[in-house]
Amino acid sequence: MNRTIIFISFFLITFNLFNQNIPSYEPLMEEFFLIYKKNTPPEAIDFIFKTNPIIIQKNAEEITQIKLRLSAITAMLGEYHGYEKIREQKYGESLVVVTYMLKYSYQPLFYTFTLYYPNNKWQLQTIKFDDKISDLR
Numbered sequence: 001m002n003r004t005i006i007f008i009s010f011f012l013i014t015f016n017l018f019n020q021n022i023p024s025y026e027p028l029m030e031e032f033f034l035i036y037k038k039n040t041p042p043e044a045i046d047f048i049f050k051t052n053p054i055i056i057q058k059n060a061e062e063i064t065q066i067k068l069r070l071s072a073i074t075a076m077l078g079e080y081h082g083y084e085k086i087r088e089q090k091y092g093e094s095l096v097v098v099t100y101m102l103k104y105s106y107q108p109l110f111y112t113f114t115l116y117y118p119n120n121k122w123q124l125q126t127i128k129f130d131d132k133i134s135d136l137r
Contacts, residue, residue, distance in 0.1 A: 022093045025115045025122045029098070033083050036102075041074050042067035045127075048113070052123040066127075073131060078105025086110075094118070095125075107131060 028051065036044035045067050049056050056063065074080070080102065087099040094117040102109040110132075114125040 022117050025096055028115070028122050037080065041070050045070065048124050048127065051121065052125070055124065070129060073109065077107060077109060080104055108133070
């Protein structure tokens with residue numbers, strides 16, 4: 001009987017040590033879209049890239065090009081009307097690929113984020129934006 005109690009106690013302690021309570025990534029995305037709406041898309045891009053300083057250090061020029069392309073595309077799409085999450089794929093608890101449709105007057109714009117939770121916060125791994133509805137398949 002004592003062995004059973006000791007085994008169960010050990011199991012519960014071990015389980016709790018390895019059971020991380022990973023918070024949702026959604027507050028990060030809500031903040032991104034709040035900045036996107038209130039400020040500008042390039043400022044929202046700066047915000048999301050700041051979650052992963054290594055990407056900023058190694059890809060500063062590429063980030064600038066992303067912001068320039070995004071500014072050019074959004075200028076042609078008309079007024080911004082909000083966003084909807086259209087796809088979410090989780091890989092375990094610490095990696096998620098999520099796609100949002102941003103609603104503009106003339107046509108939607110799609111953002112796909114790969115987010116990773118390595119230790120104590122969600123961070124951006126990759127971002128892709130596209131205006132082609134056919135790529136959703």
